[in-house]
Amino acid sequence: MFQAVLFYFFAAALFAAALGVILSRNPVHAALFLVLAFFQSAVLWLLAEAEFLAIVLVLVYVGAVMVLFLFVVMMLDVDVERVRGGLTRYAPFGLLVAALMVIELVQVIWFRGRTDAGLGGFQPTPDGYSNTKALGAILYTEHVYAFEIAAVILLLAMVAAITLTMRKRPGLKVQNIAEQVAVKAKDRVRIVKMETEKRQ
Amino acid sequence: MTGMIEYLNSIWATVPADYQYLVIVTSQILAVAMTVILTVAFTTYFERKVIGYMQGRLGPNRVGPFGLGQPFADVLKLLIKEVIVPAKSNRFLFIIAPLLAITPALAAWAVIPLSDNFVIADIDAGLLYVLALTSVGVYGVIIAGWATNSKYALLGAMRSGAQIVAYEIAMGFALVGVLMAAGSLNLGDITRAQAGGFSHWFLFPLLPLFLVFFVSGVAETNRAPFDVTEGESEIVAGFHVEYSGVAFAIFFLAEYANIILISTLTSIFFFGGWASFFEGWTFLGEGHFLRQPSFFWLAAKISFFVFVFFWLRATFPRYRYDQIMRLGWKVFIPITIAWIAVEGVMSWLHWGPWSGSAG
Numbered sequence: 001m002f003q004a005v006l007f008y009f010f011a012a013a014l015f016a017a018a019l020g021v022i023l024s025r026n027p028v029h030a031a032l033f034l035v036l037a038f039f040q041s042a043v044l045w046l047l048a049e050a051e052f053l054a055i056v057l058v059l060v061y062v063g064a065v066m067v068l069f070l071f072v073v074m075m076l077d078v079d080v081e082r083v084r085g086g087l088t089r090y091a092p093f094g095l096l097v098a099a100l101m102v103i104e105l106v107q108v109i110w111f112r113g114r115t116d117a118g119l120g121g122f123q124p125t126p127d128g129y130s131n132t133k134a135l136g137a138i139l140y141t142e143h144v145y146a147f148e149i150a151a152v153i154l155l156l157a158m159v160a161a162i163t164l165t166m167r168k169r170p171g172l173k174v175q176n177i178a179e180q181v182a183v184k185a186k187d188r189v190r191i192v193k194m195e196t197e198k199r200q
Numbered sequence: 201m202t203g204m205i206e207y208l209n210s211i212w213a214t215v216p217a218d219y220q221y222l223v224i225v226t227s228q229i230l231a232v233a234m235t236v237i238l239t240v241a242f243t244t245y246f247e248r249k250v251i252g253y254m255q256g257r258l259g260p261n262r263v264g265p266f267g268l269g270q271p272f273a274d275v276l277k278l279l280i281k282e283v284i285v286p287a288k289s290n291r292f293l294f295i296i297a298p299l300l301a302i303t304p305a306l307a308a309w310a311v312i313p314l315s316d317n318f319v320i321a322d323i324d325a326g327l328l329y330v331l332a333l334t335s336v337g338v339y340g341v342i343i344a345g346w347a348t349n350s351k352y353a354l355l356g357a358m359r360s361g362a363q364i365v366a367y368e369i370a371m372g373f374a375l376v377g378v379l380m381a382a383g384s385l386n387l388g389d390i391t392r393a394q395a396g397g398f399s400h401w402f403l404f405p406l407l408p409l410f411l412v413f414f415v416s417g418v419a420e421t422n423r424a425p426f427d428v429t430e431g432e433s434e435i436v437a438g439f440h441v442e443y444s445g446v447a448f449a450i451f452f453l454a455e456y457a458n459i460i461l462i463s464t465l466t467s468i469f470f471f472g473g474w475a476s477f478f479e480g481w482t483f484l485g486e487g488h489f490l491r492q493p494s495f496f497w498l499a500a501k502i503s504f505f506v507f508v509f510f511w512l513r514a515t516f517p518r519y520r521y522d523q524i525m526r527l528g529w530k531v532f533i534p535i536t537i538a539w540i541a542v543e544g545v546m547s548w549l550h551w552g553p554w555s556g557s558a559g
Contacts, residue, residue, distance in 0.1 A: 028346060032293075035339070055328045063335025067342065067365055071358065074346050130324045132385060177526050 007047055014040035027073045035066050052132040228320050232309050240456040241271035247510045254514040278452075281445035286348060289442070293347035298443070298450035301340025304333040305457035312464055313388040315474045315495040326387040327375055330465065331368075334420065338364045340454065341422075341429070345439035356438025359521065360422055360429035366528035367419040373536035374413040377406050378469045380543050391473035395493075398479070401472040408539045410470040412532045414505070417462035419528065421455060423509055425516035426524055463505030467498055474498040 017040055020033035038061045045054035139147050212220070245260060245268065252259025260267035285291055311326035313319040323329060338361055345357020379385055381402055382393040394401050403410055419426040430438040440451045467473060474493050519527070 032343070051323065052325050052328070055325050055332050059328060059332040059335060063332060063338070063368070064365060067335075067338055067361055070342055070346075071361060074342070074354065075358070132325050132328075175522070177523055181523075 003047060007044065010040050010043045010047070014044065028070065031066060031070050031073050034069075035062055038062050038066070049129075050131050052135050225320065229310070232314075232320060233306050236306060236309060236457055236460065237453065239460060240453055241275065243456050243460060243506060244274070244452075245271050246506065247513075250507060250510040251514045254511070275449065278445055278449040283445040283447050284442070286350070286442050289349045290347040293343050295447070297340050297344035297347055298447050298454070299340075300343060301337060301454035302450050302457065304337045305454045305461060308333040308461055311387055312461075312468070313391060313473065314498060316388075316493060318495075319388060322386070322388060325385050327379060327385045327390070330387075331372055331375065334371075334458075334461070335364075335368050337454070337458065340451070341439050344443070344451070348439070348442045350442055352435040352437075353439050353441050355435050356429050356441070360439060363422070363426065363429065363524060363528070364420055366525060367416040367532070370412055370528055370532035370536055371416040371420065373533060373540065374409040374416065375469070377409040377536065377540050377543055378402060380540065380547065381406060387468055387473075391468055391475065394472040395475055396479065397475075398472075398477055401470060401475070403470045405543075406470060406539070408535050410466070412536050413469065414462075414466050414508075416528070416532060417466065418509065418512060419524065421458045421462055421509075423455075423459065424513035425519050427518060428521050428524065459506060459509050460502065463502045463509070464498070466505050467501035471501050472497075473501075 014037055017033050017037035021030050021037060024030045024033060038057060042054040042057045042062075045051075045057065215223070248270070249259040249267075260270040263269035263273045285294055308330050310321045311319065311323055311329050313322075341360045341364075342357045345353045345355075345360070348354075378390060382390040384390055384393065422429040428434075435441075440448055443451060474495060474497050476493050476497050479493065
């Protein structure tokens with residue numbers, strides 16, 4: 001009962017936050033609503049006793065991805081009027097994506113829910129069950145190849161992103177920091193010993 | 201008196217178990233949070249004294265004996281000052297930003313084991329929880345910088361955000377080494393894996409990771425020599441330039457709570473937490489209190505690292521920003537990755553202190 005109250009409370013908050021993402025006029029507010037949405041879904045996962053996924057969601061999406069998102073949004077001078085003007089152009093594509101998501105959700109909840117027994121809400125896990133350990137065991141044994149392929153794809157994406165954005169401009173003055181750090185006082189200062197002048 | 205206690209006990213026994221749990225956990229949370237906040241107050245005093253003596257001054261010595269009342273005088277001063285909200289700022293985010301800074305700093309204490317038998321939430325993914333919460337702390341800074349609507353504040357927030365994201369990665373990698381050595385993500389189990397005296401602490405097998413973790417911790421908390429976020433000579437005070445009164449006090453509180461948190465984490469991950477330095481030293485006698493693991497050992501270790509924070513501040517000049525970025529990305533991350541590889545090979549070949557625990 002208490003769990004159900006918590007679930008509906010956080011689910012409602014998640015829904016409201018998600019609406020805030022698409023309805024708020026200010027892009028920074030939208031990004032912050034998205035952060036709130038991530039937090040709410042993390043709480044829902046915690047209620048399902050999937051604490052590893054919940055914490056990783058906060059760690060990766062809230063702690064790193066959204067920070068960079070906010071960075072970009074704050075740095076760019078977004079022209080709000082022009083962004084909103086594209087509604088009619090992007091609406092068909094958006095509706096298509098939304099329809100696909102709805103079909104997938106229906107497939108998971110309706111069709112599979114009828115065959116599986118798991119429709120009765122979150123099942124409590126047995127004592128001593130650790131979500132972290134279970135996930136680790138499955139990732140590194142059963143799905144080890146998929147896991148490694150995902151890692152390689154991510155590495156590839158990272159290398160590609162760096163290569164695409166890095167450009168060498170000719171004539172740019174760059175500091176060699178290793179050289180600067182390694183500098184010694186005797187490279188920069190010359191101490192000249194002089195005889196004291198004789199008194200006239 | 202005993203009758204009174206028995207009477208209270210009998211009342212307590214009639215309370216339903218759920219409510220008993222609620223009361224106990226709430227009072228534990230209050231006790232830890234109040235202790236952290238009080239410690240923060242005295243940490244500010246400690247900092248001013250330490251830096252004072254290092255610079256040949258006396259530090260605060262007017263309020264109360266040895267100036268011990270100074271933190272309370274400061275708090276009172278900040279409480280009765282007016283909170284000024286800049287006219288063109290985003291009012292809601294401006295007010296909420298300090299709260300976003302302090303909440304994660306206090307919430308992280310939920311999984312910190314203060315002694316062998318005291319921890320508020322003994323969860324398996326404790327280490328990840330701490331990492332997640334410390335990474336959420338950056339929102340307070342970024343939102344404060346943006347909501348203020350001042351170019352200095354925004355510059356400070358950008359600097360801070362980039363710095364925290366960069367050093368978080370090095371910190372996370374250093375912790376990968378710790379969890380490989382301990383074979384657990386639970387902070388209590390990590391401490392227990394270091395039992396058996398000084399030589400069993402992770403400090404020695406993981407020395408490079410310890411240095412990376414602590415220096416990254418200094419950078420994460422935006423403390424000198426990594427305090428370009430504030431950079432009073434360039435951008436006045438960074439993200440909290442327009443904050444006054446209580447709002448500023450909360451940012452201050454968050455910064456010092458984070459210092460204490462990083463010190464605690466360093467003690468737990470690399471210095472055996474509550475374990476005794478003299479464990480197994482027979483000349484002290486069997487039941488000698490110095491040989492017992494206790495909270496006081498943890499407190500001593502925390503105090504030492506807090507001292508190191510202030511020591512660094514009194515000693516080093518401020519880093520240049522490009523050098524901060526270079527240190528984080530090009531020095532620390534390769535070091536941690538190399539050491540994780542070394543550790544992996546060693547545990548694979550069953551060398552070293554952790555050969556038993558890891559695969």
